[in-house]
Amino acid sequence: MVRARFILILLLAVCFSLAAWLQPRRQERLNQGVQTGSVLATLLGDGRQMAADYFNVRADIYFHSGYYPSVFDQAREEEEKDSDVSHPEETNAPLEAGFRGPPQDWIDGFSRHFRPDRHTHLRGEAVAEILPWMRLSADLDPHRVQTFIVASYFLRDYLGKANDARDFLRAGLMANPNSPELRYELGRVYFENLKDFPHARNVWLGALRSWDEVEAPKPLKTDSGEGERDIHLHSRILDSLADEELTVGRTNEAIAYFKQSKADSPFPARVQKRIDNLEAALHHAGSQTNPPPH
Amino acid sequence: MTAILRTENLGVEYRSRELKQGAKVALKALNLSVQPGEVYGFLGPNGAGKTTTMNVLLGYVNPTRGAAYLFDVDVREPIARQRIGYLPELTYYYKFLTAEELLRFYARIFEIPKSETERRIDELLKLVELEHARKRPIRTYSKGMQQRAGLAQALINNPDLLLLDEPTSGLDPLGRMKVREIIQRLKSEGKTVFFSSHELGEVETICDRVAILHQGELKVEGRVSDLIQQYQCNLEQVFLKVIGYKPQLS
Amino acid sequence: MNKIFAVAGVVIKELYRRKDFYVLFILTVLITLLMASINFFQDIHVIRFVKEGCLFLILLAALAIAVTTTARQMPSERENRTIFPLLAKPISRWQVLLGKFVGCWAASGIALAVFYLFFAVMAASREHTLPLGAYIQVLWLHWQMLGVVIALTLLGSVVLSFAANLTIVFIVSLGILLVAGHLHKVASGMTEPSASILTVLYFIIPHLEFFDMRDLIIHDWAGTDLPSWLDVFSATFYGLCYMAFFLLAAGLVFRRKALN
Numbered sequence: 001m002v003r004a005r006f007i008l009i010l011l012l013a014v015c016f017s018l019a020a021w022l023q024p025r026r027q028e029r030l031n032q033g034v035q036t037g038s039v040l041a042t043l044l045g046d047g048r049q050m051a052a053d054y055f056n057v058r059a060d061i062y063f064h065s066g067y068y069p070s071v072f073d074q075a076r077e078e079e080e081k082d083s084d085v086s087h088p089e090e091t092n093a094p095l096e097a098g099f100r101g102p103p104q105d106w107i108d109g110f111s112r113h114f115r116p117d118r119h120t121h122l123r124g125e126a127v128a129e130i131l132p133w134m135r136l137s138a139d140l141d142p143h144r145v146q147t148f149i150v151a152s153y154f155l156r157d158y159l160g161k162a163n164d165a166r167d168f169l170r171a172g173l174m175a176n177p178n179s180p181e182l183r184y185e186l187g188r189v190y191f192e193n194l195k196d197f198p199h200a201r202n203v204w205l206g207a208l209r210s211w212d213e214v215e216a217p218k219p220l221k222t223d224s225g226e227g228e229r230d231i232h233l234h235s236r237i238l239d240s241l242a243d244e245e246l247t248v249g250r251t252n253e254a255i256a257y258f259k260q261s262k263a264d265s266p267f268p269a270r271v272q273k274r275i276d277n278l279e280a281a282l283h284h285a286g287s288q289t290n291p292p293p294h
Numbered sequence: 295m296t297a298i299l300r301t302e303n304l305g306v307e308y309r310s311r312e313l314k315q316g317a318k319v320a321l322k323a324l325n326l327s328v329q330p331g332e333v334y335g336f337l338g339p340n341g342a343g344k345t346t347t348m349n350v351l352l353g354y355v356n357p358t359r360g361a362a363y364l365f366d367v368d369v370r371e372p373i374a375r376q377r378i379g380y381l382p383e384l385t386y387y388y389k390f391l392t393a394e395e396l397l398r399f400y401a402r403i404f405e406i407p408k409s410e411t412e413r414r415i416d417e418l419l420k421l422v423e424l425e426h427a428r429k430r431p432i433r434t435y436s437k438g439m440q441q442r443a444g445l446a447q448a449l450i451n452n453p454d455l456l457l458l459d460e461p462t463s464g465l466d467p468l469g470r471m472k473v474r475e476i477i478q479r480l481k482s483e484g485k486t487v488f489f490s491s492h493e494l495g496e497v498e499t500i501c502d503r504v505a506i507l508h509q510g511e512l513k514v515e516g517r518v519s520d521l522i523q524q525y526q527c528n529l530e531q532v533f534l535k536v537i538g539y540k541p542q543l544s
Numbered sequence: 545m546n547k548i549f550a551v552a553g554v555v556i557k558e559l560y561r562r563k564d565f566y567v568l569f570i571l572t573v574l575i576t577l578l579m580a581s582i583n584f585f586q587d588i589h590v591i592r593f594v595k596e597g598c599l600f601l602i603l604l605a606a607l608a609i610a611v612t613t614t615a616r617q618m619p620s621e622r623e624n625r626t627i628f629p630l631l632a633k634p635i636s637r638w639q640v641l642l643g644k645f646v647g648c649w650a651a652s653g654i655a656l657a658v659f660y661l662f663f664a665v666m667a668a669s670r671e672h673t674l675p676l677g678a679y680i681q682v683l684w685l686h687w688q689m690l691g692v693v694i695a696l697t698l699l700g701s702v703v704l705s706f707a708a709n710l711t712i713v714f715i716v717s718l719g720i721l722l723v724a725g726h727l728h729k730v731a732s733g734m735t736e737p738s739a740s741i742l743t744v745l746y747f748i749i750p751h752l753e754f755f756d757m758r759d760l761i762i763h764d765w766a767g768t769d770l771p772s773w774l775d776v777f778s779a780t781f782y783g784l785c786y787m788a789f790f791l792l793a794a795g796l797v798f799r800r801k802a803l804n
Contacts, residue, residue, distance in 0.1 A: 062592060062593075062763070065763040065764070065765070066759040066760070066762065066763040066765075070726060072723075072726040072729045072730060073726075073729070075733075076729055076732075076733070079733065104728055104729075105728065107725070107728075107746070107747070107751055108725070108728065110754065110775070110778070110779075111725050111751065111753050111754055113771040113772075113775040114685070114753065114754055114755070114756060114757050114760065114771055114775075114779070115753075115759050115760065116759055116760060116763055116765055116769065117769065118769065128588045128589070128590055129590050129591070129592040129593065131584050131585060131588060131590065132582070132584045132590055132593040133593070135584045135585070155585065159588065161585065161586075161588065164585045164586060164588075168585075349803075352628070352631065352632045353631060353632075354628065354631060354802070354803040355802055355803070372634045372635055372636045372639075373634055374634075375632060375633060375634045376634040378632070380628075380629060380632035382625075382628055382629060382632075384625070386624060386625035386626045386628055386629055387626060387629065388554060388558070388626055389624075390557065390558055390561045390562075391554065391557065395557070399550055399553070399554055400629075400633060402546060402547070402549075402550035402553075403547050403550055403630075403633040403634065403635050404633065404634065405546055405547070431561075444629075447629065457632075
């Protein structure tokens with residue numbers, strides 16, 4: 001009897017210890033699941049990134065109204081690109097040139113009657129048709145920043161849904177808090193669509209800080225081209241800040257931003273021309289220079 | 295008078311799937327002749343070849359040798375079955391159809407005109423006492439009801455020759471009596487009935503002629519009364535003698 | 545012909561007395577309505593996503609109905625032994641086979657028409673247009689596709705069991721829809737003899753993608769780039785040739801098959 005009680009107490013102790021050891025691990029796992037808590041994400045598990053890729057492609061297919069190269073066409077294009085390195089420009093944008101080429105046989109030719117066979121883009125409000133796929137892709141892989149950027153672009157520019165674009169970018173920032181691209185795009189929504197210039201400026205300053213944290217440590221050039229510092233983004237952020245300063249009448253601050261932007265800009269001559277024009281305008285107006293913003 | 299059912303040296307062999315075994319002979323040079331208007335009993339122990347003979351007559355199996363004819367038409371032609379009715383031993387009908395739909399379907403196969411079809415359906419369902427269940431699917435029927443539905447479908451085309459495979463198998467005494475009555479009624483109408491059965495008492499009562507098959511061979515054929523007189527015993531004992539059964543002495 | 549239609553009538557009755565069609569139809573409707581009710585962004589109305597989902601469900605459901613109904617016919621007749629009283633009537637095996645084909649094809653066509661009616665109503669309620677010509681074309685071609693698949697299934701049903709036939713036909717049909725049109729591209733990148741084998745396969749398999757107009761409907765090409773009626777009739781003729789081939793093969797096998 002005593003022995004039975006002893007065993008029971010021992011078992012209870014083991015169960016309690018196991019529960020205490022498992023609980024924090026379960027909580028941690030649940031917390032990870034909160035970020036992508038959709039039913040689809042849960043069902044797909046780690047396959048959700050593949051699904052997100054697929055949904056992105058679906059969005060592109062929809063943008064082209066179904067006229068799109070299959071995986072076999074894309075594989076063939078890759079082979080041709082690899083074998084034809086002397087004329088890379090000829091294999092660029094195969095979609096624009098018509099990826100199918102002339103029919104290879106009567107089956108190929110006849111089947112084209114039953115599929116979209118012209119290259120078009122969705123226009124105006126019809127662009128909304130791609131959004132479900134972009135939304136699904138973002139839900140499944142919220143760390144794919146481009147999805148948020150492209151969707152917000154169409155929302156604000158084609159559909160006039162600036163608030164939705166803003167909210168979507170904010171959702172993207174929740175999952176990618178340090179993304180300079182998302183902050184830059186969010187700033188554009190505030191500046192170009194919502195005309196909220198102070199807010200745009202704050203967001204772009206945040207984008208600069210994120211760029212300094214995320215991009216600045218990266219090497220300028222790599223062998224594969226991947227992981228390079230995105231200096232063009234840096235230039236765009238600075239240009240946008242300069243435009244904002246110009247809008248509110250702070251020309252000296254704008255000139256300072258343009259000078260910083262010139263170093264990273266792909267069109268330094270153009271930037272220099274703007275600086276020269278602004279300085280000339282200042283000189284004529286006799287306005288005072290302001291200290292650099294930071 | 296031309297035989298309504300005739301086999302000429304009918305032989306059927308089945309190729310065995312076992313490599314070491316040769317072909318199995320199911321029927322050896324069977325010669326049968328059934329005259330119009332008679333009730334003909336087709337007897338034999340299990341494995342004698344009765345079912346094989348039926349399968350050939352119904353076109354399920356092609357003969358290896360010889361030929362079989364119904365109404366002087368080779369059984370391999372579908373038209374040979376235009377004037378026959380067939381009642382299988384076990385009821386095999388579409389369970390999702392009602393008795394009425396089943397009869398209408400088979401009537402259409404026989405290309406019976408619609409008005410005639412409806413009249414026959416009413417008549418047959420009344421005959422087999424299935425009027426109350428005509429709109430119910432066959433899967434809801436009891437075994438006896440399914441057997442009666444089978445009898446109705448065998449009679450839908452008002453056949454001149456009825457092929458019955460163990461017609462009273464699984465029926466209660468009342469059901470058996472009804473089947474016997476139907477056979478006798480058909481005979482009185484000048485129809486021909488060809489049936490296989492293990493119920494020798496029944497066969498002795500209703501058949502005009504019988505054939506006894508054993509190991510694929512026709513052992514004896516003749517009028518029931520003639521056989522009983524010849525062997526000086528009842529039909530069951532004739533059957534046992536013909537197949538060579540020797541009772542073990544205790 | 546009367547006998548063929550009689551057998552076909554029994555097949556049609558079997559379809560609408562089974563639960564398959566109703567379950568699949570209700571599932572299709574529910575999933576489509578669920579997709580239509582999803583609000584991706586406020587006040588943004590999308591229809592192509594819903595149309596694609598609905599048409600995909602219709603493709604799967606129609607294929608399921610056609611293949612399971614057909615694959616079940618001959619094995620069920622043999623297992624339930626209903627083939628015996630049927631062939632005891634003045635009907636040839638060819639007529640039974642053709643009757644089964646006509647019945648399965650007609651039953652699938654009826655089911656398809658109901659599905660497409662729902663699709664048309666759903667799409668029209670959102671788009672406020674009804675491109676009737678396009679819908680008739682897509683329904684007709686889809687029905688031809690099912691005819692080819694049904695004929696293939698019938699051939700399988702006289703040689704294979706129900707489960708094996710079902711599996712093989714599903715895989716082959718979906719495989720053809722996905723990759724048949726690209727086999728020649730794959731073959732061009734392969735070495736011999738694989739390239740030749742694949743090329744021969746490319747030319748002899750039935751190209752079911754000729755009958756798949758979904759992309760034209762989804763992406764609103766109905767107003768501009770529909771196939772001509774000549775193309776539709778050519779595709780129909782192509783499909784009928786394959787149906788005839790598979791049925792002939794099935795008949796040649798079935799007529800020699802012992803039923804006991």
